Amino acid sequence: MADGIDQQIDSASPTPTPDRSCRMERFHCKPPPMKAAIRIHQISKRFKSLQALDQVSLDILPGEFFALLGPNGAGKTTLITILAGLTRADSGVVEVMGHNVVSDYRNARRKLGIVPQELVFDPFFTVRETLRIQSGYFGLKHNDDWIDEVMTNLDLMNKADVNMRALSGGMKRRVLVAQALVHKPPVIVLDEPTAGVDVELRQSLWEFIKQLNQAGHTIVLTTHYLEEAETLCNRIAMLKQGRVIALDDKANFLNRQATPQLRIKLMPDMLPTSLHPMLISQEDGYHRLRLPALDQLEAVLQTLREAGVSVKDLALEQPNLEDVFVQFMHQP
Numbered sequence: 001m002a003d004g005i006d007q008q009i010d011s012a013s014p015t016p017t018p019d020r021s022c023r024m025e026r027f028h029c030k031p032p033p034m035k036a037a038i039r040i041h042q043i044s045k046r047f048k049s050l051q052a053l054d055q056v057s058l059d060i061l062p063g064e065f066f067a068l069l070g071p072n073g074a075g076k077t078t079l080i081t082i083l084a085g086l087t088r089a090d091s092g093v094v095e096v097m098g099h100n101v102v103s104d105y106r107n108a109r110r111k112l113g114i115v116p117q118e119l120v121f122d123p124f125f126t127v128r129e130t131l132r133i134q135s136g137y138f139g140l141k142h143n144d145d146w147i148d149e150v151m152t153n154l155d156l157m158n159k160a161d162v163n164m165r166a167l168s169g170g171m172k173r174r175v176l177v178a179q180a181l182v183h184k185p186p187v188i189v190l191d192e193p194t195a196g197v198d199v200e201l202r203q204s205l206w207e208f209i210k211q212l213n214q215a216g217h218t219i220v221l222t223t224h225y226l227e228e229a230e231t232l233c234n235r236i237a238m239l240k241q242g243r244v245i246a247l248d249d250k251a252n253f254l255n256r257q258a259t260p261q262l263r264i265k266l267m268p269d270m271l272p273t274s275l276h277p278m279l280i281s282q283e284d285g286y287h288r289l290r291l292p293a294l295d296q297l298e299a300v301l302q303t304l305r306e307a308g309v310s311v312k313d314l315a316l317e318q319p320n321l322e323d324v325f326v327q328f329m330h331q332p
């Protein structure tokens with residue numbers, strides 16, 4: 001990775017610098033508030049009768065790996081297009097590294113790299129030409145060293161001189177990621193970057209994005225692969241019908257759901273009535289039960305024995321982000 005990356009991150013340092021003037025009054029002063037890498041303040045957007053975003057507010061701090069989760073149509077892409085300055089919000093303010101995306105568009109755009117969900121590309125250029133043209137949009141004339149480094153990290157070197165239209169879908173997506181990085185933006189937003197992408201690319205893509213995050217870049221990710229968000233992100237916002245319904249550290253989301261779940265296959269396939277209140281779901285011949293506490297396991301087994309039901313298979317599972325997500329989405 002280029003040394004240059006860190007120099008580009010300007011005020012994106014994850015650690016705030018303490019104010020020296022505070023030393024004399026150390027019992028009274030607080031560290032200065034960290035300036036948000038992305039500030040989204042009371043954003044609303046309506047498409048005719050549809051309220052796509054409704055008073056959305058989020059502050060994403062420098063150096064965070066942030067997940068924006070939500071079902072189809074929740075408003076994630078709309079929020080990202082507003083952030084990119086491609087759609088105007090009806091009301092509210094969005095800033096990237098302190099630059100307003102409407103009134104200070106050029107500076108806001110320079111601080112931002114966006115990997116769009118849709119595969120948009122110019123079929124007449126090669127991969128290298130595409131990346132050079134993208135560099136030109138940001139006034140970068142001698143960017144070949146960095147372009148080579150990005151292509152190497154995304155395993156694109158052997159496709160550098162191949163025409164864009166001749167690439168597979170997964171390869172095109174790699175180019176979209178490379179395009180978002182040509183100007184070394186301190187803030188990188190990835191809208192469903194792994195949709196339709198094979199396991200190998202996913203892993204190499206995430207390795208590269210993790211390195212960028214470790215170098216101080218702020219990463220915002222939307223994905224329907226919740227295990228990706230669980231592995232990578234440190235803070236999560238859940239969007240539903242244009243509203244933020246939950247916002248917290250990943251660890252807090254998971255701890256809220258600390259009780260284990262029991263996945264069990266029965267013979268005959270009949271759950272005794274007294275265990276129905278614990279039932280979460282039933283699929284592929286398995287019952288999934290929520291145990292109030294681990295020591296309830298023996299009581300459940302006892303109930304099954306008394307009902308003449310035998311256990312064919314059993315596993316204890318810790319709840320994951322998907323369980324938490326489903327629970328939030330089903331809340332009225």
Ligand SMILES: Nc1ncnc2c1ncn2[C@@H]1O[C@H](COP(=O)(O)OP(=O)(O)OP(=O)(O)O)[C@@H](O)[C@H]1O
Nearest residue numbers: 047050052070071072073074075076077078079117
């Ligand atoms: N240009 C548009 N005109 C009319 N409606 C739109 C437009 N763009 C988005 N919408 C609607 O706004 C809502 C939010 O869409 P958006 O694409 O932001 O959701 P999303 O959370 O990104 O969904 P997905 O996970 O499917 O990508 C949807 O109901 C969508 O149909």
